[in-house]
Amino acid sequence: MGNYSTNEFRSGLKVMLDGDPCSILDNEFVKPGKGQAFNRVKLRNLKTGRVLEKTFKSGESVEGADVLDMDMQYLYEDGDFWYFMEPDTFEQHQATETAVGDAKLWLKEQDTCMVTLYNGSPLSVTPPIHVELEIVETDPGLRGDTAQGGSKPARLVTGATVKVPLFLDQGDVIKVDTRTAEYQGRAKD
């Protein structure tokens, strides 16, 4: 990977910082009229997800990070690894539990996820924004109680627990927003 100078910093650029790949979120050019210019940069550490701020002298350069976002199909997990496949080449990648992180709560076989590759290996996994998952456990449904605003916890086939309206039952398939873990509605059959 090449080096990038501060004047090439753009949000979304992936660079190496203290040995970790980071994504630039924000780059602010600062310069006192008669003083030296510098850049206040906000970055997300792609390994830890943490957001950090760092100041660079203007003109300083940093090494680019070999990071690539790619849509892949989720295949299965074997207890140790989660397996994803590139749709064009059918090449398979195994992701560790750390890389999959909270995404594992939403992974349904054959769904398309965004896998972030770092030096060719999965670094993180982003699930689809909306997933349709089956309820495997919840209190019995109260039919006809659709008007009342109450809710109850329901465990989904992937292991995630979300709040659902009272009328839903085990076996129902629901649509969930994975960013907020909120119930969106019943899946259309």
Added chain:
Amino acid sequence: MEVDPPLLATTSVTDINIESIGAQAMGQSCFLQTSPEFFMKRLLVSGAGDIYSLGKVFREAEQGSRHNPEFTLLEWYRLDWDEFQLISEVENLVIGAYQSIQNIEIPVSRINYGDCFEQTLGIDPHKAKLSILQSLVEEKGYPQWGSETRANCLDLLFTEFVEPKLSKGLVTVHDYPACQAALAQTYKDAKGRLVSRRFESFLNGLELANGYFELTDAEQQSQRFQHDVKQRQQANKPVMSIDAKLDQAMRQGLPSCSGVALGVDRLLMQLSQAQSINEVLAFPWDRC
């Protein structure tokens, strides 16, 4: 009197942290001017009296939410005024702009550089040894500044820690450190510290204006320029030659005066509550 100094000239500033944009004209290398100061001083020497200029200036590699490589500067000089009389005029201009455009009273205050620096960082910026400043900068999380010059360490500390604490409204900071005198006179203050008669005005934390009780000593000015040139060589920056025509004029005698330069785009930003300079420019650099 309004004056209209050239934008293109054969020489430009030697300031270590200001880069001029080069051009070719009449078969030679020229520069777009970073400020009208040198031409205005030549006019002052020739007896122009109080003068102002409202025009474009250019600075290389300055672009961001508060910077555009081409911007508008209002610069003016007052004969026989000291910097505090000029600060009052800057304050009146900004107060007037807020009254007529926003119909609000803007709070105005003044503070001594040494005082606000010491209040925030606990050290005297004029007396502290360079090594103390360098280790403070490192301690604060800027290891790349560990071997920087005194002026650059002070600027970083001031910008990062003091500026955010300045009051709302228009705040004028005066008595800048002697190492940042630029073209201002220096004097020994009440505490016996050598400080410069330079001020900067900040509008809601945004650097708006920079002014001096002008240095009239041609010999001292020439030494400062030579020091700039040396620093540029050490830092591997483009070599800038000293403006000989300005030097000649200064040797004839610059009348006692104060001068200030005010960023017009920045004033407009604040008056219109713009977050970025691009909002007050029809054609910011991205669209040129």
